[in-house]
Amino acid sequence: MKTTYSGTQKQAILDRYFSGESVRTLVSNTEIPRSTIYAWVKEGKIAERDSPISRNAYNQLREHARRFGGNAEYPENLRLCAT
Numbered sequence: 001m002k003t004t005y006s007g008t009q010k011q012a013i014l015d016r017y018f019s020g021e022s023v024r025t026l027v028s029n030t031e032i033p034r035s036t037i038y039a040w041v042k043e044g045k046i047a048e049r050d051s052p053i054s055r056n057a058y059n060q061l062r063e064h065a066r067r068f069g070g071n072a073e074y075p076e077n078l079r080l081c082a083t
Contacts, residue, residue: 014044
């Protein structure tokens with residue numbers, strides 16, 4: 001039987017993992033299968049990579065590239081968030 005976990009449980013595990021807790025410790029403390037945790041971590045890394053950046057952060061990146069002589073190319077699909 002397939003067990004389902006709430007979004008809150010999943011986020012709590014990801015927060016603990018990205019704070020430095022090992023998968024081994026998470027598995028032993030939660031009894032969530034290692035493969036499930038690794039799948040969540042992979043999803044979390046993809047979501048983090050694909051998340052929008054703020055306009056301020058974008059402008060800081062551009063300024064940094066300009067200062068250090070870089071002709072930085074920004075992806076066509078770069079998403080900026082409202083803040």
